[in-house]
Amino acid sequence: MNSGPIIKKFTGKVLCPKLEILVTLKNNHNLKFVAIADTHGKHYQLKLPKGDVLIHAGDISMKGEESEIIDFLNWFELQDYEFKILIAGNHDFYFERESDEQIAKLLPNTIIYLKDSGTIINEYKIWGSPVTPWFFNWAFNRHRGNDIKRHWDLIPGDTDILITHGPMFRTLDKGVKGQHLGCKDLFDKIHEVKPKVHICGHIHEAYGNIEKSGIKFLNASILNEKYEITNSPIIFEL
Ligand SMILES: [Zn+2]
Numbered sequence: 001m002n003s004g005p006i007i008k009k010f011t012g013k014v015l016c017p018k019l020e021i022l023v024t025l026k027n028n029h030n031l032k033f034v035a036i037a038d039t040h041g042k043h044y045q046l047k048l049p050k051g052d053v054l055i056h057a058g059d060i061s062m063k064g065e066e067s068e069i070i071d072f073l074n075w076f077e078l079q080d081y082e083f084k085i086l087i088a089g090n091h092d093f094y095f096e097r098e099s100d101e102q103i104a105k106l107l108p109n110t111i112i113y114l115k116d117s118g119t120i121i122n123e124y125k126i127w128g129s130p131v132t133p134w135f136f137n138w139a140f141n142r143h144r145g146n147d148i149k150r151h152w153d154l155i156p157g158d159t160d161i162l163i164t165h166g167p168m169f170r171t172l173d174k175g176v177k178g179q180h181l182g183c184k185d186l187f188d189k190i191h192e193v194k195p196k197v198h199i200c201g202h203i204h205e206a207y208g209n210i211e212k213s214g215i216k217f218l219n220a221s222i223l224n225e226k227y228e229i230t231n232s233p234i235i236f237e238l
Pocket residue numbers: 038058059089090091165201202203
């Protein structure tokens with residue numbers, strides 16, 4: 001009779017380092033994505049626009065304590081989106097300290113958690129990694145060069161949406177003094193894979209979006225460098 005949306009919901013938490021088809025959402029309109037990052041415990045103050053998929057690109061907490069993580073997950077779970085995707089950031093120590101089993105226990109069934117792993121929504125291959133270049137031994141810090149490259153090597157060549165906590169070199173990565181803080185190894189990998197969209201946060205002062213080399217780059221940091229809410233969620237459609 002009518003060929004309206006056919007929506008197949010799923011329950012899933014991706015923790016393992018491979019791409020798994022967990023999701024099929026078929027409908028006849030574009031998917032609307034809402035990207036946020038670096039909310040650092042201030043999630044309750046956010047007003048989010050409507051959309052199909054909500055993505056948080058890491059740094060949900062200040063110190064990565066379990067209580068902060070639970071507080072965030074309680075809020076995230078309630079947000080009205082078909083799919084909610086989360087990666088950790090360098091503040092979110094809980095996710096590095098605890099075992100996958102423990103994290104899986106804490107995660108609500110409605111949240112997709114990516115850690116050098118991926119999922120597929122409407123044929124879009126989505127990959128997420130919490131890793132950032134070494135900076136005073138924060139969570140998921142790796143030394144630039146081979147140490148960090150090992151993580152980027154895991155990104156599948158056909159990734160459509162790449163989520164990493166940190167930016168790549170020379171794109172939405174300028175610190176307060178104007179220095180480029182992004183990852184050169186990630187720059188190389190992104191130019192090899194050429195995803196449709198790259199989402200990051202981490203460098204709060206580099207919030208924004210830009211399109212180049214056929215790739216949409218978003219730095220979705222919600223807080224500014226003084227940890228005040230100054231920036232809006234970034235919306236895109238595919
Ligand atoms: Zn960060």
